[in-house]
Structure formats: C-alpha cells, structure tokens
Amino acid sequence: MRSRAPELAEEDLALIHALQIAPRVSWAEAARVLDSSPTALAARWQRLRAAGLAWVTVHSGEQSRDVVAFVDLRVDPIHRPEAIERLSRDPRAVSVEETAGGRDLVLTVIVPDYDSLAAFTLDDLPTTPGVREVNTHVATKVHRQGSDWRLDALDREQQAALRDAARHAESPARGRIPDSYWPVVQRLAQDGRQNAAEIARALGRDPATVRRQVARLLATDALAFRCEVAGLRSRWPIVCTWFAQVPMTDLDHTVRSLSTLPELRLLVSTAGQSNLMFLLWARSSGDLMRVERSVNEKLPWLRLSESVLTLRTRKRMGWILDRHGRATGELVLPRTLQPG
Known part of the structure; x- marks a missing residue:
C-alpha cells in the first residue's frame, strides 16, 4: 500500500492545470507556456503519474447518447467491503464513493439505454451482498462535468495560450468508433498521452496503421480526454454534493450562476423530487x-434539500483509487469504452 504523499508542489499544480486545458499538448508547447523545458516537464509528469497523483484518460465523447444516473445505496456495514469490491469491478458503475448523510455508497452509472439502467438498479444491485436500499437519480442533462473543472495554478495568459493549443488540435467532426479501433481506444484510456508509436509497440501493430487510427480518433468527437488529479493531494480535499429543487423558469439562470463557482465539479439536472444536483470540491x-x-x-x-459528504472515493471514471484518492494503475474499462 502506498504511504501518504505530500501535497502537490506549485510546479505540479501548474503542469496538471495545463493538461486539464490541453490533455495532449506537446511537451514543447507546454514548456513554452510554463517557462520550463520539455525534458523537465516529461520527467515531472512521469513522477506524478507513477505516484498516482495525476493521470490523463479518455471517456466517451458521445455521452448525450448514454444514460447517466446517480445511485444511492444503503449497505450493511459488515458487507460494505464486499459490496465495494464487487461494484468497483462492474464497468457500469464508473465511479464509487463512500459517503455520509443518509446513504453509504453513491455510484455514478453510465449505460447505453434505460433497459440497461433498469437491469442494473432493479435486478443486479438488490442481489449485491449487503445492499438494503437503492435510490436512483437519473440525469436529464449534464451541464458541467469533472473534465470541465480546473485548478487555479495558471494565470489568464497561460490559460489562453493552452486553450489556443487545444483548439488547434480539435475538430468538430462527428464520428463513431470502428470496431478495429477499440484496442487503440483502450490503450488511450490507460494513458491518454500515449503517442501512436507507443501504442503500436504495446499492441504489436503496424505503426502507420495505428497512427492513422489515432489521428482519426483525435479528429472526431468520439472520445473526450481529461486530466484527473488525486483530490486529497490538491488544494480541494473536501467533496460535497447538494440536491436542490429549482423552478423550471429559473433553471437556466441558476445553471449559469452555479457554473461560475470555481469549486464546481459537476452540475446535473435530474428527474425526481430534486431536479438539480451539484458537486463541489472545497x-x-x-x-x-x-x-x-x-x-x-x-x-x-x-431550495437545498440535502447535502452529502464524500468520505472516500474508491473509483473514479473507471480508475481504482487507493484510500488517499490516488490512482492504483488499475482501470476497469467503463461500458462506454468497450465495443458493442
């Protein structure tokens, strides 16, 4: 088990902030913005990634087609470790959190359709050892997500330069992932900064073929890259989720206002008694x-109806985390990153 790591240094936070804005920016471009050298940045990133303090991964860029839900569970204490282990291995539960405030576990679930959601929540969860109660909040619209959240380590000019670099690498083209591309997708999920040559060596494939596949994936909206950080090692170790009721006539204004909060990491409209859910890192x-x-x-x-404090995150977007929120290096591929 890894020992407790020190807080991230200012240079670490600056690099992570840069990769939040432009996850696949070249080290040469990042060095110009951060007043460093490509070699130094590459070495710093390797250290952060090896320690599980930060990592770049991908998720489906077509989440508007997926069904997203947040599922609260009450679990018998004696069975909690077994339930966490089983749910962490389930690709439908992309995130697993241990919480306080009326529930024991909160799952973020992403599945392709409502039949899949029903099978998971109505058939499979009740048979999980120790699960006594299941409460589901279905997302009707995701306004802000974890990949939108930013550290505060860079000045405005640096952020603008990195946004320009990211825009140069982006394309609005729409596209689906061909079946033959899935091994490449899954390598990018393991390390979103891998280049085509590294992926080709890992897969034992022709480098030219992999280079074309990576270029095509980067040129469509099929994948979205994100840089994650171990929350307990950043300046925002406290995670809290609020459930609220907002009149529909005021929803748009509410979303715009909440979106200005630097602590905001997730903002979702939901179906049910509470029609808005937002999560903050404080x-x-x-x-x-x-x-x-x-x-x-x-x-x-x-009208704030409930707040839920996250005590420990055990899995985030497929990545298994240790008790300090650091990536263990083990990834359970979300269902949305698997063929079919």
Missing part, C-alpha cells in the same frame, strides 16, 4: 459554508 468546511451562504443569497429560489 478547500475546507468553512469554504462549504461560504458557498452555501452565497448560493442562498444569490439564488433565493433554489
């Missing part, structure tokens, strides 16, 4: 109180 409990007070003052029509 520096301290005092920060949480400040945000709640600010939300109450600026959005008086928003």
Whole structure:
C-alpha cells in the first residue's frame, strides 16, 4: 500500500492545470507556456503519474447518447467491503464513493439505454451482498462535468495560450468508433498521452496503421480526454454534493450562476423530487459554508434539500483509487469504452 504523499508542489499544480486545458499538448508547447523545458516537464509528469497523483484518460465523447444516473445505496456495514469490491469491478458503475448523510455508497452509472439502467438498479444491485436500499437519480442533462473543472495554478495568459493549443488540435467532426479501433481506444484510456508509436509497440501493430487510427480518433468527437488529479493531494480535499429543487423558469439562470463557482465539479439536472444536483470540491468546511451562504443569497429560489459528504472515493471514471484518492494503475474499462 502506498504511504501518504505530500501535497502537490506549485510546479505540479501548474503542469496538471495545463493538461486539464490541453490533455495532449506537446511537451514543447507546454514548456513554452510554463517557462520550463520539455525534458523537465516529461520527467515531472512521469513522477506524478507513477505516484498516482495525476493521470490523463479518455471517456466517451458521445455521452448525450448514454444514460447517466446517480445511485444511492444503503449497505450493511459488515458487507460494505464486499459490496465495494464487487461494484468497483462492474464497468457500469464508473465511479464509487463512500459517503455520509443518509446513504453509504453513491455510484455514478453510465449505460447505453434505460433497459440497461433498469437491469442494473432493479435486478443486479438488490442481489449485491449487503445492499438494503437503492435510490436512483437519473440525469436529464449534464451541464458541467469533472473534465470541465480546473485548478487555479495558471494565470489568464497561460490559460489562453493552452486553450489556443487545444483548439488547434480539435475538430468538430462527428464520428463513431470502428470496431478495429477499440484496442487503440483502450490503450488511450490507460494513458491518454500515449503517442501512436507507443501504442503500436504495446499492441504489436503496424505503426502507420495505428497512427492513422489515432489521428482519426483525435479528429472526431468520439472520445473526450481529461486530466484527473488525486483530490486529497490538491488544494480541494473536501467533496460535497447538494440536491436542490429549482423552478423550471429559473433553471437556466441558476445553471449559469452555479457554473461560475470555481469549486464546481459537476452540475446535473435530474428527474425526481430534486431536479438539480451539484458537486463541489472545497478547500475546507468553512469554504462549504461560504458557498452555501452565497448560493442562498444569490439564488433565493433554489431550495437545498440535502447535502452529502464524500468520505472516500474508491473509483473514479473507471480508475481504482487507493484510500488517499490516488490512482492504483488499475482501470476497469467503463461500458462506454468497450465495443458493442
């Protein structure tokens, strides 16, 4: 088991922030923005990744076609370790969190359709050892997601330069993933910064073929790249989720206002008694109180119904994490990154 690591250094945070904006930026381009050298940045990134402190991965870029749900579970304490182990190995549960505040576990579930969601929540979860209660919040629209959240380590000019670099590498073209491309996709899920030559060597494939496949994947919206950070090692170790009820006439304004919060990591419209869910990463409990007070003052029509504190994240977007929130190197491929 890894020992507790020190907090991330300023140079670490700057590099991670850069890769949040432009996950596949070249080390040469990143070095110009960060006033460093390509060799130094590559070595720093390798150290961060090897320690499980940060990693670049991919997820489906077509999530509008997927069904996203957040599932609360009550679990008998004696069976909790077994339930966590089983659910962490299930590709439908892309994230698994241990929480306080009326539930024991919260799952982020991404499946291709509502039949798959019903099978998971109505048939499979109730038979999981120790599960006593299942409550499902279905997302009707994802307004902000984890890949949109940013650190605060770079100045505005640096951020703009990296956004320009990312835009130069992007294309709005739409596309689906051909069956023969899935091994390449899965290598990128393991390491989103791998180049075509590295992927070709790992797969034992022709480098020219892999180069064409990677170029095509990068030129479509089939995949979305994201740089993740171990939350407990960043400046935002506290994770809290709020459920709220908002009048539909005020929803758009509420979404725009909440989206300005630097702590915001996830903002989702949901079906049910609460029609809005938002998750924050905060520096301290005092920060949480400040945000709640600010939300109450600026959005008086928003009625906060419940808050849920995350005690430990065991899995995030397929990656198995240790007790300190660091990537173990083990990835359970989400169902959306598998063929068929």
